[in-house]
Amino acid sequence: MPLTLTVNGTDHQTDLPENVPLLWVLRDDLGLTGTKFGCGIAACGACTVHVGGVAVRSCQLPVGDVWDEVTTIEGLGTPAALSAVQAAWVEHQVAQCGYCQSGQIMQAAALLAEIPDPSDAEIDEAMQGNLCRCGTYPRIRAAVKTASAKMKEV
Template structure:
């Protein structure tokens, strides 16, 4: 019996084994490749998505354990109207190689949903599970503060 998932506002019937990680459902079954495979053990954050607004590592959530609506980087904004975080990322030229950035943005979106005006230390604490091999952490922090200001104003 297929599992019904709501991903970025669209229902999908998925006929896969219950233990398949959500990451592979998103990438291989649904075709949403913005969510990246990084480590497979929830240590890098590249696969971060939201389930009911909560940031989770999709490599560690089995299909049977998805408890609500899923939002991926593709559902966070559109090319026509970039969200506050995505436009702040561009403004601060955060991405170098870009591989980790979808996970970084998804984690940052979860942070700002919970804390619309975080301090530097709160940003650092919230983002510490997301690794960036290029070391763009200062630009990530600046972009989060810029996005927070845009969202408040």
């Protein structure tokens, strides 16, 4: 029986087994390749998406266990209208190699939805599960602070 998922506001059906990780449904079945495969054991954060607004590691979440709407990096903003977090990432030129950045952005967006004005310690704690091989952590923290300030202006 097909499984229906709402991803970025659109309903999709998949015939894949319920134990297939959400990551592979997003990338291989739906063609949403912004979510990256990193480690496959939920330790690096490259595959972070939102399910019902909660940041989750899609490489370890079976598609049958998805409990709410899924938002990927493609659904966070558009090229013409970046989200506050995406715009701050560009402003601070956070990305170096860029591989981890969709997961970093999704984690930061979930943090700011929960804590609109996080301290440095709260940012560090929330972001610690997202690894950046290039070490752009100071720029990530600065971008989160900038996004927080921009979100208050709206």
